[in-house]
Amino acid sequence: MRRTLVTAVALALAGVSGLSSAAAPQPTPARMSQTTTQLPRNVVPTHYDVAITPDIAKLTLAGKAVISLEVLEATPTITLNALDMAFSNVALTPASGKGRALTPRVSVDTAAQTATFTFAAPLAPGAYRLAMDYTGRIGTQANGLFAIDYDTAAGRRRALFTQFENSDARRMIPSWDEPAHKATFTLTATVPTGQMAVSNMPATSKKDLGNGTTRVAFAPSPKMSTYLLFLSVGDFERATTQADGVEIGVVTQRGAIDQARFALESSVDVLREYNDYFGTPYPLPKLDNVASPGASQFFSAMENWGAIFTFEHTLLLDPSISTQSDKQRVFAVAAHEIAHQWFGDLVTMSWWDDLWLNEGFATWMASRTTQKLHPEWNTQLEAIGARESAMALDSVASTHPVVQHVETVEQASQAFDSITYEKGSAVIRMLEGYVGGEAWRDGVRSYMKQHAYGNTVSDDLWREIQSAAGKPVLDIAHDFTLQPGIPMLRVAGGRCEDGRTTLTLTQDEFTRDRPGKTPLRWRVPVIAQGVGGQQVRTLVEGGQGTLDVPGCGPVVVNAGQSGYYRTLYAPAQFAALRDGFAKLDAIDQLGVMNDVWALGMAGLQAPSDYLDLVQATPRDADPQIWGDIAGALRSLDAYYRGNAARQATFRRFAIAQLAPVFARVGWEAKPGEADPTKVLRTDLIEALGALGDRTVIEEARRRYAAQDSIPLPGELRRSVLGVVARHADAATWDRLHAAAKAEKTPLVKDELYMLLSSAQDATLAQRALDLALTDEPGATNSAGMIRTVAGLHPDLAFDFAVAHREQVDAKVDSTSRSRYYPRLANNSLDPAMIGKLQAYADAYVAPGSRRATENAAANIAYRVGVKKERLPAIDAWLARHKG
Incomplete structure (x- = not known):
């Protein structure tokens, strides 16, 4: 792959409560009939009152739910989403409180992920309350309510978090778990005394129950989709500040709060910018960003309304290992997730067909805002890398339109790809350029006001933009979003x-x-x-x-x-x-x-x-140009894998281009150095190390060996260790392994396990694969280790993962499985891998959910073709340019 650049509580609560009920438009029957659903349309929820008691040690949960609902037409059954749940004490009562309680028969359909409540006689249309007790499970991967175990200097800790997008709220709350079924939520959680509980809204009360637990009640939420509900529980600390009357907070494991200060400051700047841009003030009383150790193969952060969830590697800045690139990513991801507080949370797509309305817009908004608020980073060039990521998928037969038809949960999970994010963003960027920035913003503001607390489809946005711009936006937008390519x-x-x-x-x-x-x-x-x-x-x-x-x-x-x-x-x-x-x-x-x-x-x-353009690029060109060239030369080098002589010839050329640029940049940062130069330094160290530049490899080894007396600066640590790990022998690998086992900081520990998986020696790569299936790295690191091995050893990693599929499946969040295995094979140069992928899909992937397999097969076929048909021309050019 080429290098691509990812309160005033009481007063505000009153405002939110009134606004959410008064301003929320009800979906029309026509709109509802056009929206895809996997549930009957005859019953809709209006409010959930939920009490959750997690057993953190046993990884189980007990819940009580009272769901206010409307029966729209006479029906003997109520069907909602539920997964891995058992029910008891179920009763339905009229909302008026008059009339007797009805006790239904409960049946659970595991395959459909539903629970159906069947009554002795049809229910008349009207308002009811459905009450129930239930039990469920707490997972160890990022689906539903899940646990993360992590090391600290004070010992092992466990925290709980939720991840519900796209269809996992049903693991914690029986619910109409579809985006168009918006409702309000009142959540209560009983948690270990002394631990902090965080949800979308501020806590309104805390009661010590005297048995080692505390009941925490949260304020009612605005009307929102189920996938935006959030709960976390753990040994946390929180820092806050104010912006435009909103309490902005960051929540981290105890002892790490200082590493989230930049994210906190950035959130203030971004919220103020968005309040102005959208013309609709952020409507909740608080906005937290909650950090979690660990990782997911599906996501890095999630836009839960008022309580963004972000893994530590994308929120915290540890001075011992974080780089300028990390700092820029922290800002960009925060800007993306905060954009969702409007595009996605306040206004939500009706169904996953229009997921791009959330993700494409947030991607574009984050890019625009990063460039505006941090011009010193010169991130506008990163839009090109993002566009390339989309085009890589969009240029093969297995591509899909930006607006795509989604029928199943698994298909919805697969919709989170570069077409949805990066192509969606690129189309917005193009159309904004066509109509002008002011007209585009006016259209967006109108869209927000018209559809607040509601659900939309893409044409709702296009109509507002076209009206504001007075240009034929709709036709152009349809061309680029309703057809692929x-x-x-x-x-x-x-x-x-x-x-x-x-x-x-x-x-x-x-x-x-x-x-x-x-x-x-x-x-x-x-x-x-x-x-x-x-x-x-x-x-x-x-x-x-x-x-x-x-x-x-x-x-x-x-x-x-x-x-x-x-x-x-x-x-x-x-x-x-x-x-x-x-x-x-x-x-x-x-x-x-x-x-x-x-x-x-x-x-x-x-x-x-x-290569002619590489030679035509001045040594003092924009650092991002040379960073991109470094990535391209590494990509070309990978095509020569298995042919040492031809690869050596190419590497001489590549090193000759990059080494003079690195000589200008140097190993050490200079006073007043521009931020893009800091990024280029690490890019070049990693690229030259990957290309086998002996000077860089030996210097990295020297710095690594001397780190006990001369500590590696945080800006260089990951790059230096990366070069050392890539070229490690058994003794070096053992030393890195010992450091990983001894490390108590999750952010650093996780990085060390990934480095153990990056060795180019196949024997060491196999050791990393074997280690990944043990409990040692942590439940959410194993899948990342296998995927890291696949970067240099795709065939080895894929074959290993398939051979140990049941063990690997337990270490991959379920939303990722259908695409996780194909991605391991993506960089293979062996034509036989296409058959292996097909065999895997035939055995384990539903026929309608094989896009990731098709994408990987297409990429392998393309790579095989490049190696066979394009490298000879590169070889010939190199022969003509020996001097």
Whole structure:
């Protein structure tokens, strides 16, 4: 893979309660009939009153729920979602309190994840309360209510957290566990005395029960979807501040609160920015960000309303190991999750078909906000890497539209991919560029006001944007979200007369695995610019277009890189861009390079053209350009795996390009150094180490050996240890293993176990795989270790995981399983792996949930083709450029 850049409580409570009930629009019968559901439509919930008592030691839970509901038409049954639950003392009473209680018969359908309550006679339409006692389970992976065990200097600790997206609230609360079934929640939790309980809303009371437990009651929530409910319990501490009348907090394991200070400060800045941008103030009285040790193969953070959940590796900054990249990621993820407090929480997609409305928008919003609030990071270039991540999936036959049809829980889990996130973000970026930032914001503000506390589909957004902009947004948006794939513009012409260059644009389609495919048609917004000239805009419709660009020099089509399309220049146009490459804006340098890379690897232009651009890149180019080049050269190097002589030739070239840049950057940070340079330093150390640069490897080993007397600075520690671990012998691996076992800080400990899994020696890789199946690394680290091994040993890791499938399944969160195994194989260069993937899917994956398998098979076939058909041209170019 290429490198891609992830209160005033009482007063506010009164405001939230009134707003949530008065402003919440009720879904119309027409809208409800169009929304996918796996439950009958004849009963809807309005409020949940839930009391949870977890047994933290036994990993079980006891619950009491009283659900207020509306029966819309006469029915003898009520069916809701429930998983791994047993029920008792079930009774239904009229909401008025008049009339006798009805006791239903309860049946549980494990496969459908439902519980059905059957009554002796049909229930008349009206309001009721369904009360029940139930028991359930606490897991050890991030699904439902789950436990995380972690080490501290004071000993072993256990904390509880919830993760409900997409369909796991049913593991803790019997519920209508679908996004369109919004309701209010009142939660009470009985927890060990002395431990902290955190939920979406502030606690309103705490009562010591005298038996070692305390009952904590939380304020009623606003109307929201089940997947946004949250509870955590543990030995925590909390730091708070205020912003725009909201209490902002961070919650960590005891002793780590200082490592969350940057996240706390960032949350204040982001909340203020979003209050202004959305034009609708954040409506809850508090906003916490809760840190958890451990990891998931499905997610890093979750936007629970008022109580964001984030794993420590994406929230805390430990000075002993955290880098500038980590700091930027903490901000970006916080910005993403806080954006969800509006896009996703306040306004929620009706069904998982429109998941991109949550994730694409939050991804775009985080990118925009990071660049605005931290211009010193120059993160605008990262949008190109994100776009490339989407295009990697969108260029093969197994892709899907941004708006996709989802029928099952497993399909909903698979919807969380780069098409949903990064393509969704890229389409928004393109459309904002087309209509203008002010018109786009006006449309978003109107959308928020119109649909607050409700559910929407994509066209609800497009209509508000189109109304605000006065431009035909709907048609363009439909082209890019209702059909899959990537437009490709072929650029020809280039004649310059009277100081203007005329280009012809022909719209094709970029695909990596279907040469000759009849292209789909898109309306493509295009921004072009001659070097140093003014921008020209057009809309390519019907497959053809022309551009008259001021000036007679090289022209960048997709100037500023806001468009979601590939650009294939005719040889003369490419030569002009190559020769004037140093004069292009950095974002256009990166965009052109990414296009040339993808087009070259797909056989649409000479693959060696990319190497020409590498040589044309100035040594003092934007650090992110060289970071991207480093990632690309590492990717090319991986194709040579198994052929030492050819790989050595390529590595000499790659090192010759990167070493002079690293010489400029150096091992040590300089006073006043720009933040992007700090990121580049670690990128280059890791890349040169991976490429076998003996100078970097030996220096990393020297620093590692001397760390007892000269401690490794936090900015370099992970990179230095990464080089050492990659090239480790048995003795070095044992030393790293001893350090991992002795480490008491979860954030550092987890990192060390991942490093143990990164050795290029196959024997050591096997030791890491064996270790992953023990209890030693921690329940949520094992899957990550196996996946890390797969980076250098995909065939070994896949075969091992399948051979130990039952053990591995227990260490992977259930939302990830159908895609976890294919991802292990993704970097294989063995054609036989495609058959192995198919056999695995046939045995263990439902026919409608095999997209991850299809994606991996397509990527392997592509990689095999690149190795066979593209590397000879790279070899020939290297032979011509020995000097």
